Amino acid sequence: MAEASGTHGRTPLLEVNGLKKHFPIRKGILSRVSGYVYAVDGVSFSIGHGETLGLVGESGCGKSTVGKAILKLLEPTAGEVYLKGKKISDLGPLEMRPHRRDMQVIFQDPYSSLNPRMSAGDIVGEPMYNYGLAFGKEKEEKTRQLFARVGLRAEHMLKYPHEFSGGQRQRLGIARALAVNPSLIIGDEPVSALDVSVQAQVINLMMDLQQEFNLSYLFVAHDLAVVEHISHRVAVMYLGKIVEMTDKKSLFTSPQHPYTEALLSAVPIPSPKMKRKRIILTGDVPSPIRPPPGCRFHTRCPYVMDHCKVVEPPMQEVQAGHFVACHLRQPGQALAAAAASNPALTAPAH
C-alpha cells in the first residue's frame, strides 16, 4: 500500500508495513501474561522526502507508540519499517545506531525531554559527539550555528534547561534533533504543551526548517488545526488502526470516515458566526485491551450497520490517494454521496 505520493517515483523515505505493538499485561506472582494492550494493531503508511505526514487521533489511539516503534525506542511486535529502502525493523541496537542519524525525534514535554544537569550547549552538541562528527572548537561552532538557526542566542549555551521557558526548551529540542542532519524528524506532540502564541513560533520554525533542509516530518498530534496547517498528508488513527489517510485538503473538506467527520465537527472554531452541525459522539473510547470485534469504531458510529459489528473493514482507496477503512465507502463510488451528507464546514455566514 505504499503509494508514491509526493515522491514522484523515488523510494519513499520511510515505509511502514503492518506495524504492530502489543504490550503484555502481567498478573500474578509469576508474572503470567494475562492479556495484551493492542496499542498499535496493523498500521501502514509511507512518507516521501520533504513531506509531512500528520498522524492524528485521540488519547489511547496508539499514535505516540507508532513513533516510538519506528524509532525502535520500543521493539515492534510485528511488521516492517524501511528507512531509505533499508529494512530497520529487525536490526539490533548496535546495528540501529548508524540509522538513528537519519531519524530524530522531538518530544512533547519540554520540561522532561532535556537532561536537567547538562548545559544547553552540551545537550545540543551531544549527537555530534556521539557520531564523531565534531569535537571541541568545531563542535562549539556548529552548536552556535544551530542555536542561531532555531532563534536562540549563543550566550544561552552555558545555561541549564530550567533557566529557559517552555518555548525555548522546545527550540533546544529541535536544535538537538537537527544536529546530525537527519532526513526524518518524528514530532511526538511537539507543540501541545506550549502556549498558543509560542506554538505559532515553533510551528513556523519547523516549517522553515523543512523548506531549508528538505526535512520530512511525522507529526503526531491530537490538535487537528495544527496538523492541518503543517501537514501535506494526514492519517487518522483510532484504537490502534488507521481509519483514513489522504492529502490534507481532501481530509478536511471531504472526510470519508465517520470518525473523521465526528472529530472534525468536534473541533471548536474561533468564529462565533459559523453555523455548523456538530456530531457529538456518545460514550468513551473502548479499551485497547479489549478492542471491539469487527470495525473498532462501531460502538460509537452514528451509521453503524450489523455488518460492521462482525467484519473488520479493509483499507481501500476510494479515490486517488484517499484511503478509508469503512464498510460504507466503496472504491470509486459513494464519494459524491459522502460529500452530500457531509456535515463538515459550510461557508461562514459573512
Next chain:
Amino acid sequence: MTTQTMERPSQTVGGVEKVLEIEDLKTHFFTRDGVVRAVDGVSYHVLKGETLGVVGESGCGKSVTALSVLRLIAKPGRIVQGKIKMSGRNLLDLSDEEMRTIRGNDVSMIFQEPMTSLNPVLTLGRQISETIMLHQGLNKKDAWDKSIEMLKLVRIPEAERRVTEYPFQMSGGMRQRVMIAMALSCNPKVLLADEPTTALDVTIQAQILHLMLELKEKTGTAIVLITHDLGVVAETCQRVVVMYAGKKVEEATADELFERPLHPYTVGLMKSIPRLDRAATTDHPGRLMEIPGMVPSLKNMPPGCAFAPRCSFATERCRREIPAFEMKASGHYAACFNSDKVAEIHHG
C-alpha cells in the same frame, strides 16, 4: 450513538442582574525573589445565566482571579486589594465560617485536571453527598439519592452502580462529568470552570461543553469559562474578557470580539492559531502570524503597557504610560492607545 446539533447560544441573556462582580482585584505573591503581581487590578462581572469567557495564556492571572473569588489563595499569595461582590455582600469581608457556606453552595469551581481533583479514596457517592449534606442539610440517605440524580443529570450511564465506584475506575471525561455534578449539586449562582476541557480529547471536550451549556439552561447558573482556547470561547460564551500579564486588556461580546478585536494582543492571538475554517479555502499553509518575544516576568514588568515590548503598534507613549481600560465602542472595552489603528488594519 446520536447525532446532536449544538447551536451556539443566543446573544440575549436572561436579565441584567449581576450575580458576581469583581472590582479592582489585586492578588500578589510575595516570594523571596520579588513580588509576583499575578492579578493586578482586574474587574469584571457576570450576569445571571450568562457564560463569560476569560481568555489568556498561562501566567496571565485568569486562574488566580477565580481562586481569589473563592478565597483559595495560599501563602505566599495574598489578596491585597479589591472587592468581590455577590448578593450585595463583599466576599472578602466574610469570615472563614461564612466563606465556607459560600463555597460549593453559591459559587462552585471545577478544575482542569479531573484526575487529581477527585479524592481517590472516596467513592463518588460519598464525595457528592458530602457537598450536599454540608450545604443543604439533607441526611445521608437523601443526599445519596440526590447524588444518583446528579449523576443521571450529567448523563453517566448506570448511575446507581457508578455511584459506588472510585475515581480511578472512570475515564477523564467521566470524572469531569462527576466534577460538574458535584459543582452543580447545590445549584450555585456561579460556576467557575478553570480550563475544564483542556486535558480532555476533542470529542470528549465537545460532549462536556455541550453538557455544561445544557445544564446551564436547566439550572440558570452563570458560568465563568476560563480557557486559552479561542475556539471554545467562540462556541460557548456570550461575553469575553481577555487578560494579559495580570490585567484585563479587552472586553466585549463574543461576536464583537471576533469580528473587530481592538487590542493588539487579541489580534495576535487570533492570527497565531491555525484554523480549520480558513483551511477549507486555502491551498498553501503560509506562516502563522507570530507574536514575537515572551510574556514578561510578573516580577519585573516593564513600565507602561505590559504588551508594548511585543506590540507592532507600540509607540513611545505606550512604553511610558499604562493605557486606561476604556470603552472604545458600545459594550466594547480595551486598554490600548492605538485601538483605532488596530481596528483599521485588522479586517475581522
Next chain:
Amino acid sequence: MTATTPAVIDIVEPPKPLGRIIYEFARRNPTVIFGSGLLLAMVTIAVFAPFFAPGDPLALAPARRLRPPSETYWFGTDMFGRDVYTRTIYGARISLIVGICVSALSTVVGLAIGLLSGYVRIVDAVIMRIMDGLMAIPGILLAIAMMALTKASVENVIIAITIPEIPRVVRLVRGVVLQIREQPYIEAAQSIGTRFHRVLLKHILPNVMAPIIVQATYICAAAVLIEAGLSFLGAGTPPNIPSWGNIMAEGRTFFQIAFWIILFPGLFLSVTVLAINLLGDGLRDALDPRLARRM
C-alpha cells in the same frame, strides 16, 4: 524564507560573582552552614590533634588516676591516669576516619551496583536478592565474626560497618534510577545514539547524585555511632587506640565515681553526629530540585 530573528525580550543576566552566590546560599540554607561549620571544627580538631592536645594520649600515670576535671586535666583522668582530654581529642580521629571511609566506600560501591541494577533489568533480579541477603546480616555480628577470624583493627571495623550499609545505598540508587529511566530525556539520549556507558555516566548518574549525597551524610553519622557502639562492646577499635567508644567502654565500670570519663567523649560524639545530620538535612533542602526550578 529566512529564519525568524530571536525574540526581543531575551534578557541574558550577567553571571553572578562567586561571593554573592555563596552569600545567597548561606542565607537560604542556614542549616547547611551551621552543620558544616561544626563538622569543620571537629575535623580541624582531629587533624591538628597534637596542637590541641600536646600530651600523649597513651601515657600512663597511675598515681594520678581518677582525678576529676581540673586546671591541669581539663577532662580529668581515667583509671590508668591517662588524660581524658587528650584521649578524647585523639579519639576524634578514629571516629571521623571511620565515618568518612564507611560513607565514601558504601556510596561508591552502592552507586556502581545500584546504577547497573536499576538500568539493566536482567542484572536487577540477581543483585537485589544478594542485597536482601546482605541486609539481613547485623553489623555487630559481622564485626565480631571478622574480629574472631582475623584481628581487631580499624580497617576491619570500617569493612564490617560498610558491608551492611551497601544494600541500603543500592536500594536508594536503584529506586532513583528506575524513576529517571522513564524520563523522556533518557529516551532522547538513546535516540541520538548515545552509548550505554555514556547514558549511565552522563545522563543518569548526575541526576542521581542529589539524594545520594544526602544519604552519604546520614551514613557517616550512623557509622560514627556504630563504631562507638562496637568499640563499647569490645568488637571495634582495638583497645590501644583511643576512640570515643573505647574510652566510654573503659569508663563504664567507674561511671559512678568518675562520670567524666564517659561524659566528655559522649558529648563530643553527640555534637559530631548532630553536625553531620544537620549538614545532611540542610543539603537535602538545598539540593531539592523544586528549588532549582524556581529560577
